[in-house]
Each structure stands twice: as C-alpha cells, then as structure tokens.
Amino acid sequence: MARWEPDARLRLVQAAIDVYAEQGFESSTVAQVAERAGLTKATFFRHFPDKREPLFAGQDEHGALFTAGAAEAPANATPLEVVTAALDHATATFTAEQRAFGPRLRAVVAAHDELRERAAFKRAHLAEVLTTSLRERGIPDPTAAIAADLGVEAFHRAFARWSDGEGPSYGELAREELRALHAAATSLS
Amino acid sequence: MARWEPDARLRLVQAAIDVYAEQGFESSTVAQVAERAGLTKATFFRHFPDKREPLFAGQDEHGALFTAGAAEAPANATPLEVVTAALDHATATFTAEQRAFGPRLRAVVAAHDELRERAAFKRAHLAEVLTTSLRERGIPDPTAAIAADLGVEAFHRAFARWSDGEGPSYGELAREELRALHAAATSLS
DNA sequence: TCTGTCGATGAGACCGTGTCTCATCACCGT
DNA sequence: ACGGTGATGAGACACGGTCTCATCGACAGA
Known part of the structure; x- marks a missing residue:
C-alpha cells in the first residue's frame, strides 16, 4: 500500500510526453508537467535529473x-x-x-x-x-x-x-x- | 581598424577553454568566461547560443x-x-x-x-x-x-x-x- | 568640424532550470 | 499512543538564457 498516489515516476513520464507533445518542449515548463502528474516541481527533480530525462526513462x-x-x-x-x-x-x-x-x-x-x-x-x-x-x-x-x-x-x-x-x-x-x-x-x- | 578590441569571438573561445579547464565546466559561469575575454554575459550570448558552444565553434x-x-x-x-x-x-x-x-x-x-x-x-x-x-x-x-x-x-x-x-x-x-x-x-x- | 547613422557592446530586468533546506504528512513497527 | 521513516510540498537561491534600452566609437556627408 502506498501512502500517496502510487507510480509517481510513471505519471511524470506520461505527463511529460503529453505536455511536450501538446505545447512543444521549449514552451513547456517543468512545473506544468509536475502539475499534470499531480505533483510539484521539486518532486519532479527528485525523480529525474533534468527536464528531458523522463522521455528517456x-x-x-x-x-x-x-x-x-x-x-x-x-x-x-x-x-x-x-x-x-x-x-x-x-x-x-x-x-x-x-x-x-x-x-x-x-x-x-x-x-x-x-x-x-x-x-x-x-x-x-x-x-x-x-x-x-x-x-x-x-x-x-x-x-x-x-x-x-x-x-x-x-x-x-x-x-x-x-x-x-x-x-x-x-x-x-x-x-x-x-x-x-x-x-x-x-x-x- | 576596429572600434573595440578585435576578435571578440576568438577571445571568447580561448577564455572558455581556459576557464572550463581550470575550474571545471559546471563550476564556471558564463559571466566569468565573458569577463576573462574582457566582455559581458550579454555579449557572450550574442556570439554563442549557449554555454557549451564555444568549445565546438x-x-x-x-x-x-x-x-x-x-x-x-x-x-x-x-x-x-x-x-x-x-x-x-x-x-x-x-x-x-x-x-x-x-x-x-x-x-x-x-x-x-x-x-x-x-x-x-x-x-x-x-x-x-x-x-x-x-x-x-x-x-x-x-x-x-x-x-x-x-x-x-x-x-x-x-x-x-x-x-x-x-x-x-x-x-x-x-x-x-x-x-x-x-x-x-x-x-x- | 559638426552631425547623423550604424553596428557592437553594456546594463539590467526577467523567466525558467536545477539545487537546496526545512516543514509536513502518512504509514509502520513497537 | 508514539517515534521513526520516507515521499512530498514550500520556498529561497544561483545561474542560464532572452529581451529591451542606452551607450559608444567609427565612419560618411555637409
């Protein structure tokens, strides 16, 4: 049992693909990706070292x-x-x-x-x-x-x-x- | 005759190599490279699109x-x-x-x-x-x-x-x- | 010599990335 | 009930990179 919504990392990956595909990579912010995954910027960077990496997970x-x-x-x-x-x-x-x-x-x-x-x-x-x-x-x-x-x-x-x-x-x-x-x-x- | 010191671009390349070699790339700032070349951060970005590019000029x-x-x-x-x-x-x-x-x-x-x-x-x-x-x-x-x-x-x-x-x-x-x-x-x- | 143009530079505001510290919260074992 | 633990949130921070506006120095023409 997870204490929070599970699979935060996977949700971030999917959110990144969606957001980058919709708005373009450069026009997207990490905060937007995190928000779509129900998380915050800080948590994004706990799972990935930079803005690009979720696409290569x-x-x-x-x-x-x-x-x-x-x-x-x-x-x-x-x-x-x-x-x-x-x-x-x-x-x-x-x-x-x-x-x-x-x-x-x-x-x-x-x-x-x-x-x-x-x-x-x-x-x-x-x-x-x-x-x-x-x-x-x-x-x-x-x-x-x-x-x-x-x-x-x-x-x-x-x-x-x-x-x-x-x-x-x-x-x-x-x-x-x-x-x-x-x-x-x-x-x- | 140049109005300013000539070869700003070349000076930036040499400064970048020197600074990155001395302090390491991540510990160096673009402002430091520009200063060593006798220029400012803004001018650096007029000659190169980002911090890495002078090394690949x-x-x-x-x-x-x-x-x-x-x-x-x-x-x-x-x-x-x-x-x-x-x-x-x-x-x-x-x-x-x-x-x-x-x-x-x-x-x-x-x-x-x-x-x-x-x-x-x-x-x-x-x-x-x-x-x-x-x-x-x-x-x-x-x-x-x-x-x-x-x-x-x-x-x-x-x-x-x-x-x-x-x-x-x-x-x-x-x-x-x-x-x-x-x-x-x-x-x- | 004066004046206006032009291109390279400086100054500084601004937003986003990426790092860091501290507080919070939920579960778990005792 | 209690403290421990680990994931998260909040927010400050330095730096990368962009943008706008002001400045300066050479040159052309009058």
Missing part, C-alpha cells in the same frame, strides 16, 4: 542488458554473433506498453534539437558499453567499435519498425536489421 | 566540407571512395592552430557529460549530412548510413592521433583509419 537499462546478453554468447563466437546475443537479450525485455509509446515518443524527440541531443548521447553511451563488452572478449579495437556501432544501429532501426507496427517480434527485426547492415558493410568498395 | 563547417568533398568524387565512385573524397576535402582545411588546441579541447570535453553530450550531437549531425550526400548519389539506405558512420568514425580517430602529434598529415591518417575500419567491418562474422 528506462533507456539506461539497455546498456546492462546488452552486457548481460553479450556475456551469454559462447567463448568462440564471432563479433557478429556476440552482438546478436546482446540484441536478443535486450529486445526480449520490451513490453507492449513500450511499443505503444514508441511513435509518440519518437515524434516528440525528433521535433526538438535539445531532445535529439540527449538521444544522440544515450545512443553513444550504448555503443560505448557494447564496445567494452566486445573488447573484454578479446576482440581488437577497431573491430569492436564497428561491431558495436552496427548493433546499436540495428537496435534503433528495429525499434522504429517494431513500434510502427510491423509484424515480426522486436528480436526478429533486430536480427534482420543487423544482417542487412552487415551485408551493406561488406559491399562498400 | 567551427565544427558546423565540417558538414559543408564533407558535402563539397563528396560532390567532387566521380559519378561511378564506390561508397568508400566517396567517403574518402569527403575526408580528403575536410581534413585539408585544418590548421596548425586547430591541431594545437585539440588535446586541451578533447580533455575538457571528455571530463564533463554535458559537453560529451554536445559532442555526440555534433557527431550525429555530421553522420546525417554525409549519409544524405551518399543517398543523393543513389547509394541505397543502409549502405549510405554505414559508409557515413565509418567516415565519421575515421574522421574523429584520425583527429585524435593527429592532434596528439603523430607524424602523417591529417588527411593521410584519415585515409588510413578508414581503410582499417573497412577492413574490420568485413571481418565480423
């Missing part, structure tokens, strides 16, 4: 999921197989709720540079984490970085397709995107 | 250089050859002054998440621009994106080596990095 876990998935790959796996394992593990955790929020979220983020900047940072962080996983398996430097880049690119392309309603599971789409990206990378010259 | 031109360089490649060039042309064109414009500022700049940026976020955004923008150049030459979607990613990655790796004092020209280093990245990309499975 949960995204920090993806790094840990990638790492865990990569660790499950057999010791003699190729870089691409390790990345596939990481994608499989991460995509398996996505829920129908996340799928439903996807398009609105991507629309809001795409409309404001400040939010695209945060998205680019999250993406770079994910690539860094995956690169580290690959390096720790003995995969040398430029190879690890490229393999990680392909993996993250596939992750995002697959999420876009999946949340836009394409049939296959997120995991299947990610594997498919990764294969396509790898094929493209081998035909550049 | 000039970086916006790289996109245009990439585009111009890509346009110089012959019509039947492979994706990798187009990227090489873009790198050649962009790297040729770098000066000894930029080389000298490189390490200090990278150290300051690497030390603060807010600045790394901006760097990630600039990088993503560069990749987007290069991807567009490749697409307009008829290179299909996933291939263009991958080729652009390799090019931007090579661009940054080469800059790090070049500004750290490695012998070859920036252009040579970039070509070398691009070759290495392409080789790595073809040996992932």
Whole structure:
C-alpha cells in the first residue's frame, strides 16, 4: 500500500510526453508537467535529473542488458554473433506498453534539437558499453567499435519498425536489421 | 581598424577553454568566461547560443566540407571512395592552430557529460549530412548510413592521433583509419 | 568640424532550470 | 499512543538564457 498516489515516476513520464507533445518542449515548463502528474516541481527533480530525462526513462537499462546478453554468447563466437546475443537479450525485455509509446515518443524527440541531443548521447553511451563488452572478449579495437556501432544501429532501426507496427517480434527485426547492415558493410568498395 | 578590441569571438573561445579547464565546466559561469575575454554575459550570448558552444565553434563547417568533398568524387565512385573524397576535402582545411588546441579541447570535453553530450550531437549531425550526400548519389539506405558512420568514425580517430602529434598529415591518417575500419567491418562474422 | 547613422557592446530586468533546506504528512513497527 | 521513516510540498537561491534600452566609437556627408 502506498501512502500517496502510487507510480509517481510513471505519471511524470506520461505527463511529460503529453505536455511536450501538446505545447512543444521549449514552451513547456517543468512545473506544468509536475502539475499534470499531480505533483510539484521539486518532486519532479527528485525523480529525474533534468527536464528531458523522463522521455528517456528506462533507456539506461539497455546498456546492462546488452552486457548481460553479450556475456551469454559462447567463448568462440564471432563479433557478429556476440552482438546478436546482446540484441536478443535486450529486445526480449520490451513490453507492449513500450511499443505503444514508441511513435509518440519518437515524434516528440525528433521535433526538438535539445531532445535529439540527449538521444544522440544515450545512443553513444550504448555503443560505448557494447564496445567494452566486445573488447573484454578479446576482440581488437577497431573491430569492436564497428561491431558495436552496427548493433546499436540495428537496435534503433528495429525499434522504429517494431513500434510502427510491423509484424515480426522486436528480436526478429533486430536480427534482420543487423544482417542487412552487415551485408551493406561488406559491399562498400 | 576596429572600434573595440578585435576578435571578440576568438577571445571568447580561448577564455572558455581556459576557464572550463581550470575550474571545471559546471563550476564556471558564463559571466566569468565573458569577463576573462574582457566582455559581458550579454555579449557572450550574442556570439554563442549557449554555454557549451564555444568549445565546438567551427565544427558546423565540417558538414559543408564533407558535402563539397563528396560532390567532387566521380559519378561511378564506390561508397568508400566517396567517403574518402569527403575526408580528403575536410581534413585539408585544418590548421596548425586547430591541431594545437585539440588535446586541451578533447580533455575538457571528455571530463564533463554535458559537453560529451554536445559532442555526440555534433557527431550525429555530421553522420546525417554525409549519409544524405551518399543517398543523393543513389547509394541505397543502409549502405549510405554505414559508409557515413565509418567516415565519421575515421574522421574523429584520425583527429585524435593527429592532434596528439603523430607524424602523417591529417588527411593521410584519415585515409588510413578508414581503410582499417573497412577492413574490420568485413571481418565480423 | 559638426552631425547623423550604424553596428557592437553594456546594463539590467526577467523567466525558467536545477539545487537546496526545512516543514509536513502518512504509514509502520513497537 | 508514539517515534521513526520516507515521499512530498514550500520556498529561497544561483545561474542560464532572452529581451529591451542606452551607450559608444567609427565612419560618411555637409
């Protein structure tokens, strides 16, 4: 039993998406978001470090999921197989709720540079984490970085397709995107 | 003859690097940077849109250089050859002054998440621009994106080596990095 | 030399972000 | 009933960033 209305954090996320979508990110204030969630500005900042972060809530876990998935790959796996394992593990955790929020979220983020900047940072962080996983398996430097880049690119392309309603599971789409990206990378010259 | 001390913008850039390096980015105020440049806060914001931007001044031109360089490649060039042309064109414009500022700049940026976020955004923008150049030459979607990613990655790796004092020209280093990245990309499975 | 224009700067008010401290409130175990 | 605990509210605060208005210094033209 909660002492106050439960799920304050989730309410803030939904309020942020709604308010930013309705008024635009820059024209919205944190106080407005908090009020829509039935809270105050101070409480907003207890749950999120800044005005943008509610739109990226949960995204920090993806790094840990990638790492865990990569660790499950057999010791003699190729870089691409390790990345596939990481994608499989991460995509398996996505829920129908996340799928439903996807398009609105991507629309809001795409409309404001400040939010695209945060998205680019999250993406770079994910690539860094995956690169580290690959390096720790003995995969040398430029190879690890490229393999990680392909993996993250596939992750995002697959999420876009999946949340836009394409049939296959997120995991299947990610594997498919990764294969396509790898094929493209081998035909550049 | 200037009516005031000339090169206000350049003085602000140097002041920003100095102050952020000495006190840390978050502990510094825009007023301090402006004062060190002999100016005021209001003038700072006439030259730069926000506190971070002076550290990335000039970086916006790289996109245009990439585009111009890509346009110089012959019509039947492979994706990798187009990227090489873009790198050649962009790297040729770098000066000894930029080389000298490189390490200090990278150290300051690497030390603060807010600045790394901006760097990630600039990088993503560069990749987007290069991807567009490749697409307009008829290179299909996933291939263009991958080729652009390799090019931007090579661009940054080469800059790090070049500004750290490695012998070859920036252009040579970039070509070398691009070759290495392409080789790595073809040996992932 | 005087005068008016023009662009860069300074001064300062203003709102919102993000931080901090303190008070309040509801539940929980004793 | 009582104190402990943790989430919240209230409000002050520094700084980022925007805006308006005044100032200044060079230049052109009379």
